[in-house]
Amino acid sequence: MAKNSILKYIVLPLSLILSFIFGAFVWNQVQSSPITIQVVAAAQKIIGMDFTTAQSDSMLNSLNDRVRDYQALRKLNIPNSVVPSLNFNPVPVGFVTQDNTNSFKLSKINVVKLPANKDELAFYNVRELAELLRTRQITSVELTKFYIARLRKYNSKLLFVVNFTEEQALKEAARADAEIRAGKYRGVLHGVPYGVKDLLSTADSKTTYGASPYIDQKLGIDATVVKRLRDAGAVLLAKLTLGELAMGDTWFGGMTRNPWDITRGSSGSSAGPASAVSAGCLPFAIGSETLGSIVSPSTECGATGLRPSFGRVSKYGAMALSWSMDKLGPITRSVEDAAIVFNAVQGTDPKDLSTIAAPFNYDGNVNSLKGWKIGYLKAAFQNRYANKTNGSLTLVKLKELGAELVPIETPDMPLGAIAMMLDAEAGAAFQELVLNHKDDMLVRQSKYAWPNIFRTAQFVPAVEYIQASRARTLLIQQWYNKLKGLDIYITPAFSANLTLTNLTGNPCVVLPNGFNRAGRPTSITFMGQLFGEGKTLEAARIYQQATNFNKKHPTLAF
Numbered sequence: 081m082a083k084n085s086i087l088k089y090i091v092l093p094l095s096l097i098l099s100f101i102f103g104a105f106v107w108n109q110v111q112s113s114p115i116t117i118q119v120v121a122a123a124q125k126i127i128g129m130d131f132t133t134a135q136s137d138s139m140l141n142s143l144n145d146r147v148r149d150y151q152a153l154r155k156l157n158i159p160n161s162v163v164p165s166l167n168f169n170p171v172p173v174g175f176v177t178q179d180n181t182n183s184f185k186l187s188k189i190n191v192v193k194l195p196a197n198k199d200e201l202a203f204y205n206v207r208e209l210a211e212l213l214r215t216r217q218i219t220s221v222e223l224t225k226f227y228i229a230r231l232r233k234y235n236s237k238l239l240f241v242v243n244f245t246e247e248q249a250l251k252e253a254a255r256a257d258a259e260i261r262a263g264k265y266r267g268v269l270h271g272v273p274y275g276v277k278d279l280l281s282t283a284d285s286k287t288t289y290g291a292s293p294y295i296d297q298k299l300g301i302d303a304t305v306v307k308r309l310r311d312a313g314a315v316l317l318a319k320l321t322l323g324e325l326a327m328g329d330t331w332f333g334g335m336t337r338n339p340w341d342i343t344r345g346s347s348g349s350s351a352g353p354a355s356a357v358s359a360g361c362l363p364f365a366i367g368s369e370t371l372g373s374i375v376s377p378s379t380e381c382g383a384t385g386l387r388p389s390f391g392r393v394s395k396y397g398a399m400a401l402s403w404s405m406d407k408l409g410p411i412t413r414s415v416e417d418a419a420i421v422f423n424a425v426q427g428t429d430p431k432d433l434s435t436i437a438a439p440f441n442y443d444g445n446v447n448s449l450k451g452w453k454i455g456y457l458k459a460a461f462q463n464r465y466a467n468k469t470n471g472s473l474t475l476v477k478l479k480e481l482g483a484e485l486v487p488i489e490t491p492d493m494p495l496g497a498i499a500m501m502l503d504a505e506a507g508a509a510f511q512e513l514v515l516n517h518k519d520d521m522l523v524r525q526s527k528y529a530w531p532n533i534f535r536t537a538q539f540v541p542a543v544e545y546i547q548a549s550r551a552r553t554l555l556i557q558q559w560y561n562k563l564k565g566l567d568i569y570i571t572p573a574f575s576a577n578l579t580l581t582n583l584t585g586n587p588c589v590v591l592p593n594g595f596n597r598a599g600r601p602t603s604i605t606f607m608g609q610l611f612g613e614g615k616t617l618e619a620a621r622i623y624q625q626a627t628n629f630n631k632k633h634p635t636l637a638f
Contacts, residue, residue, distance in 0.1 A: 115143045127541055160400050160509055161299075167434045168404030170390045170585030170610060172560040178567075178612040179441035184423050186268070187416060187444030187621075194218055202230060202360030203633050206417040209363055210268040213260060220253035220260075220271030224315055227273045230361040231318055237638050238337045238359060240352035242278040243285050243319045249273070252315045259313070268420050270313030275365040277353050278319040279326060279399035280408075282306055289399050290331035290349075291324035292521045293513060303397025304432065305366055305408055305425045312424040320352030320365055324522055325510065325530050326373060326401050332523060338380050339634040340600050347380035349373040353411040354381040359636060364412040364421055368398065370405045371502060371582050372574075375590045375605065378411055379573045382592050382601030384620075384630055385411045386418040389611045390585030391436035393422075394429035402505040403434070404549075405582055414630055415589060415621040416444055422613060438611035446618045447625070450482030454619070455569030457577055458487035467602040470594035471572050474604045474623070478570065481626060483619075488569060491558040495579045498552050504545050506530070507537020514538065556584045563609055568619050573603045587613045589620040592629035601629070 120136040120143070131139075192211035195201065201209070201223070212218045228246055235241045256271035281287045281299040288294050306316065321336045323329050329336045329351035336351035338344040339359035346355040350367030354377030357365050367374045369387045378385030386409045393408045400406060410421035419442050428435040461471055479485060511534070513519040519531035526532070559580065563569065571577040573590055581588060586607055593604040606623070608616030624630055 115140060115147065126539055127544075154511075154515060157512070163400070163433070164403055168390070169436070170556055171436070172557045172610075175560060175610065177438055178609045179439040179614045181441055182439045183441045183443070184419075185443045185445060186420070192217075198226065201226060203413070204363070205413045206268060206272055206363050206420055207414075209272055210270070213256075213271040214265060216260065220256040220273075220315060221250060223271065224249050224253040224273050224317065227362055228317055230359075231275075231356065234339075234359055234361055234636065237342055238339060238346075238355050239334045240321050240336050240346070240355040240359075240361070241275075241318045242288055242290070242321055242331070242333065242352070245282065245285050245316050245318060248284055249315050249317045252310070256313050256315060266311075266313040267424075269309065269424055271315060272313075272363055273315045273317045274309065274421075275318040275320045275353060275356055275362045276303075276306060276316065277322050277350050277365070277367050279322055279368060280306055280319075280366060281397040282316065282319065285319060287319070287399075288332070289325055290322040292332045292523070293518045295332060299397070301397055304394035304429050306397065308425045308427075309366075309421075314424075317362065318356075320356055322368075322373075323348035323351055324524065326368065326370060326399065327530055328524065329377070330523055338600070339636060340382060341598070342638060344380070344600075347377040350377045350385075350411060354378050354383045354385070357381070357383050357411050357413060358634060360633060364410055364417055366408060366421075366425075367411045368406060368408050369582065370402050370407070371499070372578050374407075374409055374411060375573055375578060375588065375603075378590045379601070379603035382603075382630075382632070382634075383411050384413060384415055384418055384589065384591045384624070385409065386422055386613070386617070387588045387590075388422060388426065388613060389436075389438070389587040389608075391434055392426050392438065392587070392611065392613070394425075394427075394432040394435050396429055396431040400509045402502045402509070404505060405502055407582075407585075415591060415617055415624050418589065419444070419613075419617045419621070422617075426613075436611075439614075440611075441614040442617055443614075444618075444621060447622060448482050449478060449619060449622055452483045452567045452619065453486055453565060454478055454483040455486045455488040455563065455566045457490065457569065457571045457575065459489060460572050460575040460577065463575070465572055465574070466596065467572060467593075467604075470596075470602045471604060474570065474593045477623060477626060481622060486566060488562060488566070490576055490580055491555060491562065493551065493555045493558070495555075495576060495583065498548050498555060498583055499579055500540065501545060501548050501552065501583075503533050503537045504540040507534045507540070510534050511538070552583055555580070559584050559586070560610070566609070567615050568609070568612070569607045571605050571607055573605045577605070577607065581607060584610070586610055587616055589616050591620055591624055592632070593627070594629060595632075601632070 329345035353365030358381035
């Protein structure tokens with residue numbers, strides 16, 4: 081799970097708050113009912129300030145002018161695809177990239193043979209499938225039909241597909257087969273099927289955002305991530321579910337389920353990608369994260385997820401929820417699969433001005449953590465949490481692999497207050513739903529669901545949004561200083577670190593580290609320096625190779 085001037089579109093200042101304070105009556109008749117001293121007095125309680133009667137009277141002309149300004153802006157009907165004129169940059173002062181050069185080396189792979197029982201292909205990883213395709217033991221068309229059949233078979237129970245792209249997929253698969261036969265092999269993703277979270281636009285299919293107001297939306301463009309994967313030869317089979325507007329696992333078609341326990345949701349908001357990969361219905365999928373939307377479903381479903389650094393992967397063609405926090409990344413069966421997909425999609429894009437150039441250096445042949453300095457969030461591991469035993473065993477395993485563990489602490493900063501930026505940006509991204517009362521069409525209507533968050537966000541003053549942004553600058557600098565000298569650090573999947581690093585833009589790899597008493601997978605998070613995906617993936621791969629929890633898969637006895 082989870083971006084026009086920031087002052088104009090992301091947050092709405094005091095005067096809009098004042099227009100809201102009279103409720104629906106003033107909202108409908110705001111132009112004919114001017115703001116008065118009494119309105120200002122009431123609004124002061126919302127913003128936590130105190131003005132004298134004279135000061136309030138002096139503001140009235142400007143406040144009433146602002147109401148007209150807001151009406152003028154709303155008439156522009158700005159689509160979700162339009163970004164703010166200000167871009168978030170997570171780079172701290174004095175920042176030095178961990179990687180100095182670009183290099184991508186895959187691990188050595190043993191000979192791969194087509195299994196006698198083709199059902200076993202369901203849980204092959206990308207590397208293994210790529211070898212079968214490269215050596216022409218199976219065709220992309222055969223593999224595409226195999227995974228489409230599995231998607232259709234299990235979708236009725238797991239509810240992870242919004243729309244199939246079968247017709248186009250078979251054409252792309254046939255093209256891949258022809259190119260491979262002709263010796264025009266593009267690389268390890270050539271002919272490999274995959275799916276995308278349905279907040280990524282594809283030119284020939286609908287992009288619903290998982291929400292009823294957008295159920296027939298067709299944007300007519302290919303997201304940059306989709307285009308780059310097509311260029312790598314990958315074959316798109318389906319648009320996968322997300323909790324509506326990137327929250328949770330409930331969408332307009334129901335609740336996406338966890339293949340390990342279908343009485344549970346798959347978590348979200350990258351609900352479909354995690355569920356489909358875990359169930360062996362796709363080798364990999366593209367998810368997104370703003371505040372836990374890759375980490376959480378990957379944990380619930382026992383998948384491996386990579387949340388890249390902010391700015392590493394183009395968001396062009398993706399639904400905007402928070403322009404300063406949204407990130408796209410792969411959900412896979414293994415760490416090296418995540419590295420493969422990331423390598424294909426990362427890089428700057430002139431269509432997304434928030435992308436940032438940085439080297440990516442990954443070596444899949446590194447097999448020891450000897451000499452590595454790995455931090456760990458001491459307080460988080462000492463706290464009581466559901467996965468405490470498996471988390472402690474992860475630390476033990478890292479020591480066995482040669483790592484030096486270094487305790488670290490998070491900065492003493494009001495993370496929740498800073499994360500208010502997400503609500504404000506989301507309230508701007510979907511303000512049209514509030515204005516047109518289409519927020520009532522969303523399935524979830526609780527106090528903490530999007531409709532209420534969007535409404536509440538209209539009351540965030542621009543000044544306070546900017547103050548939160550300034551506090552975020554302090555947070556980024558403090559965290560960068562604390563991480564100096566470390567290769568990576570480790571943390572439980574769910575702690576203050578999740579909010580912290582979605583604000584700072586640091587990358588993470590979440591992967592299985594065992595099972596709980598109910599037999600469901602648990603996870604651990606490997607965190608990197610900003611743009612430090614290379615070392616983060618290397619360390620996570622070494623741990624994964626030494627444990628093999630990712631080789632386990634649900635039985636799908638339904």
